[in-house]
Amino acid sequence: MNEVDLRERFRPRSFPCLHRRPGRVATEAAPAGFMRFSRGRPHPCTLSASPRYRSIMTILRPTALLTLTFLLAACSSTSPTGRVSARPDVDRTAVVQAIRASGDDADSALQVTPLRDPAVEGYLRQAAEAERERRYDDAFAAIARARKLAPDAPDLIQFEAEIEFLRGNVVQAEKLAYESWKKGPQLGALCARNWQTSVEARRIFNDPGYEATAAAKRDACKVKRPVRL
Incomplete structure (x- = not known):
């Protein structure tokens, strides 16, 4: 061939x-x-x-x-991660302090203190300690373990939202705050913290329209107890 x-x-x-x-x-x-x-x-x-x-x-x-x-x-x-982070000029620690202070003047009678597994309280102490030391990833890991034991607890969800804000994950923080509001009492201090999270997020996003809406919803959380005759 x-x-x-x-x-x-x-x-x-x-x-x-x-x-x-x-x-x-x-x-x-x-x-x-x-x-x-x-x-x-x-x-x-x-x-x-x-x-x-x-x-x-x-x-x-x-x-x-x-x-x-x-x-x-x-x-x-x-962005590769699909997340929107806080601007570098934003003092995230001050933002979270403002979120937590927003419920200080709410009616204390509307506070709900749930009975929980002692393990959850242990994880919360670990998360708080890590937050004080600015180890935000460790704080997130601790609160995630707590949420596995109490996945629908609205105060834990809000705590996770605040940790996410400290980590710079603003979009996720706002989503968690809204989830906490849906599962929470929708009145009182926790409600105010939920909507103040949205106020701070919308301030970062330069969205004054929805920032004003969230602020109005936050103020509506601070209702007074009805007077009993």
């Missing part, structure tokens, strides 16, 4: 186009513009030669290119 025969033998070949029904193979492409039909549908081997197919692709290609360009631009403008 000479060199020409070897090249011909091992020349890459395209795969045959399979017909829709098993056992039949189309070995030759149809002439341009020719359509063969199988049960009312165009044969897959000749679809690309159809003028209708070419006109559809002429319309779709620019649209697909524009969509791809938009998606690439969106991806390039998003």
Whole structure:
């Protein structure tokens, strides 16, 4: 076998186009513009030669290119972690102090002190100690362990929101504060802390409209006990 025969033998070949029904193979492409039909549908081997197919692709290609360009631009403008962090000039410690102080003037009769597993209290002490030492990741780990034992406790969820604020995860902090509000009493000190978290987040996002809304909801949390006659 000479060199020409070897090249011909091992020349890459395209795969045959399979017909829709098993056992039949189309070995030759149809002439341009020719359509063969199988049960009312165009044969897959000749679809690309159809003028209708070419006109559809002429319309779709620019649209697909524009969509791809938009998606690439969106991806390039998003942070790798998908999180929005606090600006470097924001004093996060002062922000969390303001959040916790927002409930100081709320009616103490609306406070709810749940009975909890002693292990939860131990994790809370660990989280508080880590926070004082500015070990915010350790504080987050401790509060996460506490939440595994009491996942729906609204005060624990708010505590986690404040730790997330200290870690710079503002979006997550606001989401947690809202979750705490939904599961909490929606009145009193905890409610005020929930909405003050949103106020501080919206201040960072430069969203004065919703900041004012959150502030109004915070003030509504500080209701007085009805006077009993």
